[in-house]
Amino acid sequence: MRQSSAFFFILNCCVLITLIDGFSLSNCTIYFPFEYTGHLKVLCNRMSYWKIPSPLPHNTVNLDISNNAIHQIDETDFIGLSNLIILNISHNRISEIHSNALSDLTNLEELNLSNNKIKSVTTNLFKGLANLSHLRLDSNYLETIENQSFATLSNLRFVNLTNNKLKHLSELHSVLQVPHLQELYLGKNGFSVFNSSDIPSAFFGLKKLDLSRNPLTVFKMMENIFPDLEYLDLSSCFQTKTSDWLILDKAFLNTVKTVNLSRNQIEVNQLDYIMQSFPSVTWMALDGLKGFKAEIFLHKACSPSLRGLHLEDNKLSVLNDHMFRPCALLNELHLRNNGVLRMYKSSFNHLVNLIELRIQKNSLKQLNNTLQVLPNLRILDLHLNSIQNLDCSDFTNLTQLRHLYLHRNRIVTIKACVFKDLGNLEELILSSNRVLTVSGTFTHGPQNLQCLDLNNNKLGAIQNYNFKALNSLETLRLADNQILNIYPYAFAGLINLTDLHLASNKITETSLRNRDVFAGTPNIKSLDVSCNYISYESQEELQSPPFIHLSELRVLKINSQRQNLNHIPSNFLKGLTNLKDFYAGNLNIESLHVDTFSYTPKLTYLDLSSNNLVNRDALTPKLFQPITGLNKITLGKTHLKSLDFLVDANLSNLTILRASMNELQLINQKIIQSLPKLKVLDLQNNSFTCDCSNAWFIDWAFKKNKTQVLYLNRYECRYPLSLSGKSLAAFNAESCNVNYDFICFIYSSSIVFLTLVISFIYHFLKWQLVYAYYLFLAFLNDKKRKQISNHLDFQYDAFISYNAQEEPWVLEELVPKLEDQHGLRLCLHHRDFQPGKAIIDNIVDAIYNSRKTVCLITHNYLKSVWCSQEIQVASFRLFDEQEDVLVLVFLEDIPMHQLSPYYQMRKLVKKQTYLQRPKPGEDTQAFWQKLKIALETKENMEDTQILSGKDV
Structure with missing residues (x-):
């Protein structure tokens, strides 16, 4: 149906225009796969909407209208959206939802109404939502939930009512009658009493219950109301010494495997009784307990079934040799943020079954061979400590270790013997330390290492064969160092390396002059050398193109060089026959040689944003002719004055074109017609001329059914001056249309009339x-x-x-x-x-x-x-x-x-x-x-x- 552009501008400042089988958006964004299936994900978040945008594409399946200023939902807001599956209306100001407003959403599965001002759940609020499985009403002002309001939600599995003003369990009767509910979150409400007598009958199927941050003074279970419960969160609930805890039969909570009792005030004499209430618990959190006494609490908490224990924020400055004796069967231990200064060699003697140990954010300066007694350890987290040196024996015997986190310490040097026993290590994180060199560090492996992170250290050079022994390495991160010199064969031996990060160093064109810098790494798929000092004075061919050995490279990032690249040599990309993504933004490039992409026939994404392409010949059609498979190009902030080069560029596969923040005045029909597969067009902040020369583009932008023009209503007129600052969408393109049928009618009618008059006169x-x-x-x-x-x-x-x-x-x-x-x-x-x-x-x-x-x-x-x-x-x-x-x-x-x-x-x-x-x-x-x-x-x-x- 044809509508004038002015009409849609007045209608809601606009939003969306729905065609019979397509879509058109002005302030929202659509995400869809390159092979368009007809199912749309529409993002209208953070757009300052004060009502639900309308009309919406009928084939929308995922709609996000969060972070706006919507006050209410009317009965007609979602009419015709029966295909919708996910709806997010969180972080608005909704206080009223009219009855049956959601009834058309028959296929809706996820509804997010969190962070609004809803005070009551009415009987007809969820009418028609038979397929709803996830419901979020957290962070509202809920005080009442009417009976039968959840009666039709037979498929509901997840309900979040956290951070509301509910005070009595009796107000939850409607929720507790949902037959298949599995997860219920009731944290941070006003419940002071939890008594099983307030729940009408046993609630089968519930597996996860969160009652955290409620001011409970009574917790009584006189009946087995949750026979299938597996997770119970009671953190920050008991803040007084007089809290009444009564479980008639410890078998009532026999199915609970995970319990969180963190940040409570539990008396020693109550602790034993409480722990006996969870005879089968396997994972327990006791973080930040008031008056925590480690030996007493651990003696009570470490039952034969316990496998995971969180003891964060309990001020355990010293880990003595008998503290964990009762917990011999533990597999997982978290000691984050305890101020640990010292560990004894025998601190973990009894934890031989430990698989995961996390001692991050403490005050350790050295390990003192304390970990040798943990032969089954697979995850070791020591980040955010003050470790300066690592001894050769610190990781001895940790032959099963898979993940080692040592980032954000003060390590300067690492000897070759430190990791010699870590034959199964897969991930090593050493970022944000003070490492000066890796020469000799990895001489002996670890041979199975797959990811090595050395970001943000003090490395100044990468010498040849530094990583030769790491033949299983797939990811190497060396960003944010001071690397200037990269020697030939610096990465030789990394035959399985796929990702190499060298961003934010001091690499220059001289560092890459030798063609063998990347030799010996035949499988690199991604290379990042952005934010360095690479610069060339002309587009002349290089004698030794730097990437000649990287034939398998898929992604190359050279953007944001600190001295401005200025020119890209014509054969700079030689050898990259499989390159797909090329990031060359913010380089101050003024033009590109026509042969630049002749070596990259498979290129699909090109980023040239933030360059100086002010000259009309900076980009020519011939430049793009070797890369006919290009499907995404970013040209934002490049001073472009025209997109005419696209007409003969043969980019028939281009689907996304971003050219915001330029000096474009006109978009003619030939440009659009040369891009038959275009799905997304972003031309924000350009110098549009609001006259009939742009009439075709304005008309097309509103009527298209295959391409979305992002944020169309934000486009402003720059010329003529009388319309400067006005919305381009408000320009009435209809006045520019030449109605040839009408002209022909007038012409033929005039001839007939003149013939009659002349005949009469004669x-x-x-x-x-x-x-x-x-x-x-x-x-x-x-x-x-x-x-x-x-x-x-x-x-x-x-x-x-x-x-x-x-x-x-x-x-x-x-x-x-x-x-x-x-x-x-x-x-x-x-x-x-x-x-x-x-x-x-x-x-x-x-x-x-x-x-x-x-x-x-x-x-x-x-x-x-x-x-x-x-x-x-x-x-x-x-x-x-x-x-x-x-x-x-x-x-x-x-x-x-x-x-x-x-x-x-x-x-x-x-x-x-x-x-x-x-x-x-x-x-x-x-x-x-x-x-x-x-x-x-x-x-x-x-x-x-x-x-x-x-x-x-």
Whole structure:
């Protein structure tokens, strides 16, 4: 359905325009796979919406409207969204949800209403949501939950009501009647009493219950209300010494495997009873207990079934040799943030089954061989301590260790013997230390290491074969060091290395000059050398391209060089035949050589953002022709003035184009048509011209059903100045549309109308038009004559106007009578017209050089063109001079009705003196006498005599 752009701008500032089978978004973002399936993920978060955006694409399956300013949800907000599966409306200001507002969401599975201002769950709130499985109402103002409000949610598995104002379990009856509920979160409410008698019946199926941060003073279970419960969180619940804990039968909580009692105040005399309530617990958290006494608590807590124990924030500054004796069966021990300063060699003697040990964020300075007694250890976390040195024996006997975390310590040097026994180590994190060199550190392995992180250290050089023994290494992180020199074969031996990170060092083009720097690493897939000091002075070919050995490389990042790369040599990417992603942003590049990508035929993503591509020839169509598979390009903040280079670039597979923050003014139809698979277009913050030159783009942006123009309503006009700052979407492109159908209609209608008018005039007004034509010519000639001469002396007494067929009568009778007998001087065509002069000029001269004009009227005279000219000129003289200068002589009988086509003639006959030639047999003497008198009439004679309308 076609709508004007102005309409959609007014409608909600807009949002979305839904077409029959497509979509169009202005302030939201769509995420979908490259192979479009029709299922949309729509993100409208952080857009300052004050109501639900509408209309929304009907095929949306995931909708995020979080972090806006929506106050309520109306009944019509989600109509037609039956395909929706995930809905996130969290972090708004919703206080009211109308009944049945969600009823159209029949396929909804996840609903997030957290962080709003909802006070009550009404009976019809969730009506129609039969498929809902996850519900979040945490961080609201819930005080009441009406009965039967959860009755229709038969598939509900997860409910979060944390951080509300619920105070009594009786308010949860509707929730506790959900048949298949598995996880229920009730933390940080106002429950002071938890009594099983407040729950109507056993709640089968519930596996996880969170009651943390409630001010409980009573915890009583007189019935087995949670027969399937596996996880119970009671952290920060018991803050008084008088807390009443009563479990009628310890078998009631026999199924609980994980319990969290952290940050409570538990009396020693209560501890034993509480621990007996969880006979089968395997994982327990006792973090931050008030008045924690390690030996007593651990003696009570470490049951034969316990396998995991959290003891964070308990101020265990010293780990003595008998502290963990009761916990011999532990597999997992967390001692984070206890201020541990010292460990004894025998501190972990009894924890031979320990698999995971975390002592992070403490004050350890050395290990003192304390870990040798843990042969089964697989995860060791020692980060955020103050360790400076590692001895060769610190990790002796830890042959099963898989993950070792030593980051954020103060380690300076690492001897080659430190990791010699860690034959199964897979991950080693040494970042954020003070390591100066790795020369010799990994001479003996570990041979199975897959990830080595040395980021943020003090390394200055990578020498040849430094990592040769790490032939299983897949990821090597060396970013944020001071690496300047990289020797040939520095990474040789890393035959399985796929990811190499060298960002934020001091690497220059000289560091990469030797083509063997990356030799011996045939399987690298990703290389990051961004934020270094690589720079080239020209685009000339390099003698030794730096990546010639990296034929398997897929991702290369060279962006943000600290000295500005300026130029990319034409063969800089030589050897990268499988490169797919190339990041070259923020390099101050002014242009690219046309052969730059001739070595990377499989490139699919190109980032050239934040460069200086102000020249129109900086990017040419030929540059892109070798990379026809490109499907994403980023050109933001590059000073681009035009995208015309895309027209002939042959980028038929491009799906995402980002060119925000440029100087683009016009987007023409050819550019868009050259990108047939375009799905996402981002042109924010450009210098758009708001006139008809952009009308096609504006119209297309709203009507397209395959491409989304990101944040369309944020596009502003820059030109003309009168519209600067106005929304591009508000420009009415409809006014620019040329309706060719309408023009053709008007044109054809005009032709038909003119044809009819001309036919009508020709048939009914032919002679009037002829008369008007000659009248006009006479008028012109009369004016011309006046300009030439104003004299009153006449050359002739009369000009005789007649038709050629009357010439015998004129010569035989008229001339002899008037010239011979009466001595008058007549002007005749054949005798007195000047040869070679225009006929009309001769007529004018003859009339104005004669005292009178005599028109001999016959039928032939009326049909003659020249006779008409003569009588018209004479008429003008008559009307202009107001004197008796015209004499009409009818030589034939012409009835008045036959003069109708000759309007002027008829008018003259009615007003002017005229004579009728005698018929044969009649006396002619009177006729000639009257004619002589008419020709001799003086200029000052009475008008009544001249214009009598009768015979003289």
